[in-house]
Amino acid sequence: MTQSSSDPATAGPATSGNGLSQRDEQTLRKQAVAWYARLCSGEATEADHQGLRDWLQQHPDHQRAWERIGAIRQAMQRVPGNIALPTLQAAGRGRRTILRGILLLATTGSAGWLSYRAAEDQALLQPWLADYRTGVGERRSVALADGSRIVLNTDSAADVAFTDAARTITLWAGEILVETAAHLQAANDPRPFLVHTAHGTVRALGTRFVVRHHGERTQVSVLEHAVELRPRDGQQAQVLRAGESAHFTATAISPPQSAGNAAAQWEHGSLVVGNARLGDLIAELARYRPGRLVCDPAVADLRVSGAYPIDDTDQALRVLLQSFPLRMTRITRYWVRIGPA
């Protein structure tokens, strides 16, 4: 990575050797801040992510400092962005700054740690540490050691762990396409091929399928052959066949619905919908662009069909505006609303 004053590597003294005795909170803080700033830049490299993992391994204090970053993310995610951003922007204008010093004094003591919820915050940070990640609007194909392949869709994170006993993918966020198709050597590998999410496990049965982490549930769509779904806390597993799609939570599986090939067209840069609600289409397009894209409820129930380019969502929106009586309002450059004309 390029050298700059904000580089984690230069933010504090080296941490090897007998550095522990010289460690102080400020150094620790500067390092954690620099790592996080680097990861937020949109230009973090694989070396950066590896560097962070190494740094976290070096000392429990590093983990502790990183947990404070988790607390920041936790705080920032408690309110939907479409409300938080304009509110905090408006509240910030014309602010007088006389009280900063007092506040800093009042809250930097050890009490600041007490209300902190480590486990919850770690879950939010996990995607940053994953083996494979994509940013918003990005896609990435990864060839695995057994000849199978995964493709990460926009804003996704997954770990890959192959052992003698199993081939395991952990999907932390977003969506992946998994291909262990029969013509690939992976189909002959005797080890089970498993995809874990927060809600349970998907076991591949010689197949091609899509797993999407929706936050509160996991969605699986099977394109070829079959998979077996097993909710984390559920008793029963269920087999899902080609052309079927289902959701599951930690305890239950939804009835299968029919799913066409459209479920994986994102791999080729298209979002394909047939007779879908405009509101749902807009929500899907929003995944592929930075900022906020919202649909006015007044037009959300319009029915739309077609293939929309996800690598150029502006073009996708233009196509919609040409086909329907719609109007696009830019509230800010990164906050776009689709409403009635």
Place this chain on the structure above:
Amino acid sequence: MLPVDASPPQDLQTLYRDHHGWLQGWLRGKLGNACDAADLAQDTFMRVLQRREAETLREPRAYLSTIARGLVADFFRRQRLEQAYLDVLATLPEPEAPSPETRSIMLEALIAIDTMLDGMKPAVRQAFLLSQLEGLTYAEIATQLGVTKRTVSNYMCQAIEQCYLLAP
């Protein structure tokens, strides 16, 4: 200038008896109404009670007014944020508007964020919000703010460091 009070160490009861009236008057001057002033005077003594430092106070009025000043700032911040929040809610179409319960939870969460961001330079605050709430890259933020990526990176380090210290 606050008077220097040379009275001997005293417990909270004495502190309350000797200075409550004075504090309430001081707060009324800041807030412009007696009702809020009485509430914040009470809150100030609650803080003192929680800190259990009353017995060692050498300058009780300076100490009380320092705490009270923080509470006054919180009070005004809360008012301003609540107004901004209501303004934003008013722009949302009906189905997107949160329920009353959700509203008050969200307001608390917004106040927590706002407290964390307090005192940041406007550009620093804006860069941080765009990064954390909108997921913009530094290049995108740089374009929007009309500064270099390097500057955005510096802003972010400042903002993250303050949040590191102040996050709940």
